Amino acid sequence: MSVKAIREIDYVILPCRDLAAARLFYRDVMGFALVEDHEVWVRFEVGSSFLTLRPRGPWLAWHDGPLDPGTACVQLAFQVAPEEVDACHAELVEKGVEIVEPPADQDFGHRTLFFRDSEDNVVEIYAEI
Numbered sequence: 001m002s003v004k005a006i007r008e009i010d011y012v013i014l015p016c017r018d019l020a021a022a023r024l025f026y027r028d029v030m031g032f033a034l035v036e037d038h039e040v041w042v043r044f045e046v047g048s049s050f051l052t053l054r055p056r057g058p059w060l061a062w063h064d065g066p067l068d069p070g071t072a073c074v075q076l077a078f079q080v081a082p083e084e085v086d087a088c089h090a091e092l093v094e095k096g097v098e099i100v101e102p103p104a105d106q107d108f109g110h111r112t113l114f115f116r117d118s119e120d121n122v123v124e125i126y127a128e129i
Contacts, residue, residue, distance in 0.1 A: 011043070011050035015057075015064045015073060016119050022053045025118040029095050046078070067120075075122040082127040085111045089125075105129060 016022040023042050026032050032044035032051065042053040056064040067073060080088060085103045092115060093099065100122065101114040113125045 009049055011052050012074075012076070013052045013054060014076075014119070014121070015055070015059075016053050017056050017067070018118065019053055019055050021118040026051060026053070029092070029097060051076075070120055072116070072121045073119065075124060076117075077124040077126055080125055080127050082111055082129050085113050085125055085127050089113050 014022070019040075019042065023034075023037070026042075026044050027034050030044075032046055034042070035045050035050070036043035040054055044051045044053075056066070089099065089103050092113075097115050099113070099115050101112070103111060103113045105111050109129055110126045111129050115123050117123050
């Protein structure tokens, strides 16, 4: 077995300052299926992968440390069909999500929509066009 055997991402772990708020965001705003919910571990099914939330801070052999307000830890990108980008935008606005950049066609062949989650991470919804 070597790292060349890796073929896909199974799950992404997102360290959170406020796990409860992040749980609500990804469950209620994004509509992801909650499959595991523990005091320090929340897992959502997203297609064939999982998005896992956990508190920031000391964790196993490392410490995440604090982030300055407004600092993104990661950028998450979720692919949809081209006609769904604008529908996602309308739904997010209806739910009160602040949009960073509304739907736009990019020179590199994507239609994109950018906003932030409850942790200030940048979230992108995109479609190949």
